[in-house]
Amino acid sequence: xxxxxxxxxxxxxxxxxxxxxxxxxxxxxxxxxxxxxxxxxxxxxxxxxxxxxxxxxxxxxxxxxxxxxxxxxxxxxxxxxxxxxxxxxxxxxxxxxxxxxxxxxxxxxxxxxxxxxxxxxxxxxxxxxxxxxxxxxxxxxxxxxxxxxxxxxxxxxxxxxxxxxxxxxxxxxxxxxxxxxxxxxxxxxxxxxxxxxxxxxxxxxxxxxxxxxxxxxxxxxxxxxxxxxxxxxxxxxxxxxxxxxxxxxxxxxxxxxxxxxxxxxxxxxxxxxxxxxxxxxxxxxxxxxxxxxxxxxxxxxxxxxxxxxxxxxxxxxxxxxxxxxxxxxxxxxxxxxxxxxxxxxxxxxxxxxxxxxxxxxxxxxxxxxxxxxxxxxxxxxxxxxxxxxxxxxxxxxxxxxxxxxxxxxxxxxxxxxxxxxxxxxxxxxxxxxxxxxxxxxxxxxxxxxxxxxxxxxxxxxxxxxxxxxxxxxxxxxxxxxxxxxxxxxxxxxxxxxxxxxxxxxxxxxxxxxxxxxxxxxxxxxxxxxxxxxxxxxxxxxxxxxxxxxxxxxx
Ligand code: HEM
Numbered sequence: 001x002x003x004x005x006x007x008x009x010x011x012x013x014x015x016x017x018x019x020x021x022x023x024x025x026x027x028x029x030x031x032x033x034x035x036x037x038x039x040x041x042x043x044x045x046x047x048x049x050x051x052x053x054x055x056x057x058x059x060x061x062x063x064x065x066x067x068x069x070x071x072x073x074x075x076x077x078x079x080x081x082x083x084x085x086x087x088x089x090x091x092x093x094x095x096x097x098x099x100x101x102x103x104x105x106x107x108x109x110x111x112x113x114x115x116x117x118x119x120x121x122x123x124x125x126x127x128x129x130x131x132x133x134x135x136x137x138x139x140x141x142x143x144x145x146x147x148x149x150x151x152x153x154x155x156x157x158x159x160x161x162x163x164x165x166x167x168x169x170x171x172x173x174x175x176x177x178x179x180x181x182x183x184x185x186x187x188x189x190x191x192x193x194x195x196x197x198x199x200x201x202x203x204x205x206x207x208x209x210x211x212x213x214x215x216x217x218x219x220x221x222x223x224x225x226x227x228x229x230x231x232x233x234x235x236x237x238x239x240x241x242x243x244x245x246x247x248x249x250x251x252x253x254x255x256x257x258x259x260x261x262x263x264x265x266x267x268x269x270x271x272x273x274x275x276x277x278x279x280x281x282x283x284x285x286x287x288x289x290x291x292x293x294x295x296x297x298x299x300x301x302x303x304x305x306x307x308x309x310x311x312x313x314x315x316x317x318x319x320x321x322x323x324x325x326x327x328x329x330x331x332x333x334x335x336x337x338x339x340x341x342x343x344x345x346x347x348x349x350x351x352x353x354x355x356x357x358x359x360x361x362x363x364x365x366x367x368x369x370x371x372x373x374x375x376x377x378x379x380x381x382x383x384x385x386x387x388x389x390x391x392x393x394x395x396x397x398x399x400x401x402x403x404x405x406x407x408x409x410x411x412x413x414x415x416x417x418x419x420x421x422x423x424x425x426x427x428x429x430x431x432x433x434x435x436x437x438x439x440x441x442x443x444x445x446x447x448x449x450x451x452x453x454x455x456x457x458x459x460x461x462x463x464x465x466x467x468x469x470x471x472x473x474x475x476x477x478x479x480x481x482x483x484x485x486x487x488x489x490x491x492x493x494x495x496x497x498x499x500x501x502x503x504x505x506x507x508x509x510x511x512x513x514x515x516x517x518x519x520x521x522x523x524x525x526x527x528x529x530x531x532x533x534x535x536x537x538x539x540x541x542x543x544x545x546x547x548x549x550x551x552x553x554x
Contacts, residue, residue, distance in 0.1 A: 194325075362540055
């Protein structure tokens with residue numbers, strides 16, 4: 001049999017198969033979830049082809065292998081030629097400016113940010129160079145046009161959460177639920193946990209951790225002689241504080257870090273795991289890593305820890321004096337039909353973990369930056385202190401209800417969130433089949449849009465004199481915010497931050513306590529520049545150490 005002739009004739013078919021598999025399969029729909037399956041299918045087809053050629057067409061093994069390899073190469077050539085040509089020349093998003101090679105692959109951005117892991121800074125530079133809409137991937141736009149906010153995020157918007165939220169499937173939670181109806185149902189369960197009366201219930205629980213942190217700060221005063229005090233790395237301490245608070249509200253017990261003065265291994269593991277997010281890999285890479293490492297011992301130990309914490313918390317149900325966030329989720333679970341309960345288990349597990357993940361470093365990031373401004377803007381600390389003094393109760397404590405009305409304190413928090421939103425690069429949303437319009441600009445179907453609040457907050461048209469910390473923008477200088485939708489650090493619409501009021505409660509209460517008892521200043525040798533310029537962006541910001549000195553007030 002003339003092997004070489006029949007193989008030669010079939011070559012164009014292999015190229016065509018590659019082109020068709022791009023045009024009819026990979027280009028349509030979301031294909032990033034199971035890259036391991038495509039690799040496996042490719043490998044199996046490769047082996048099957050060798051065996052078929054060997055046993056049905058009598059090819060010698062070496063020739064069967066060579067022929068298969070040639071066809072595989074031709075198939076891949078067809079597939080990738082089609083993909084590259086389409087992305088470089090025909091994709092509708094090509095009309096938007098941006099780095100040229102980002103058209104080709106989302107790996108381009110990963111490559112650009114791999115060293116500093118500062119996606120938020122990269123986006124800022126790109127917007128300064130290219131304008132309000134920047135192409136950042138084959139199907140991805142970064143947009144800092146405030147008119148886009150309602151289009152993409154309002155309750156009426158047809159945009160949905162992008163495939164980014166499926167990265168960790170089958171792990172699930174409210175935060176990664178993409179189906180709008182399913183999300184709304186689950187959100188109703190959560191809403192009870194964030195009502196005003198529920199928040200009042202959390203206040204005394206949070207106070208306990210304010211006291212514990214203040215004890216550490218007092219110790220930093222007494223450790224040295226005379227007027228000196230030991231600097232405290234507040235990036236670390238606010239983190240410890242916020243994780244302990246959320247451990248308590250999520251699992252009925254803190255991680256014990258404020259007591260021990262050191263990181264719990266599970267929190268440290270969680271934070272280490274964020275490093276990978278900083279690479280800004282596309283979803284298919286993350287899914288591939290998952291497929292490779294999900295059986296890993298450390299990953300299983302980590303997941304097991306959170307499951308055992310939830311089991312412990314379930315035993316406390318009905319026995320706690322002050323309710324926590326989990327109370328409402330567990331209550332819903334226990335009242336559900338046993339068949340529904342079975343399905344709900346992964347969601348309950350994911351959601352109790354979400355309380356900690358979503359509520360901890362976000363709050364700590366805001367506290368740390370707030371204290372940067374309180375210690376670097378001349379006179380600000382004293383003005384805030386004078387204001388909160390008016391809200392101090394007879395026993396020296398503060399109630400969240402009172403502090404809600406402290407204009408300068410709240411304005412400082414909002415101005416901090418403008419300049420340093422914890423979720424700095426925004427959240428990815430996918431446009432519907434009809435696409436969307438931002439005024440007369442058409443954004444095609446299935447485009448992933450993110451709105452980086454970090455860049456939007458620095459837009460001089462929306463915030464005149466954007467680099468200056470001017471809390472009055474949120475009080476008596478409303479002219480310094482020209483478009484109200486340009487400020488959205490908690491996101492907007494049905495998927496916005498459900499813990500916003502809890503976050504404010506923690507930040508206000510702790511700040512009031514610290515400023516009342518201490519004069520706070522930059523520690524010797526600290527200028528805050530590393531904090532401001534060298535944060536990592538791993539969905540939430542990863543901060544550099546920030547050392548402050550606390551001196552007891554007389
Ligand atoms: C200053 C502090 C905080 C900031 C800046 C912040 C910011 C955000 C943002 C931007 C989102 C949208 C994420 C997305 O759509 O992918 C979000 C969602 C969420 N946040 Fe917060 N957050 C903060 C504090 C908290 C706290 C204290 C909790 C308490 C548990 C919390 C719980 C949540 C939850 C559960 C979601 C998901 C909501 C949903 O999917 O419906 N956050 N947050």
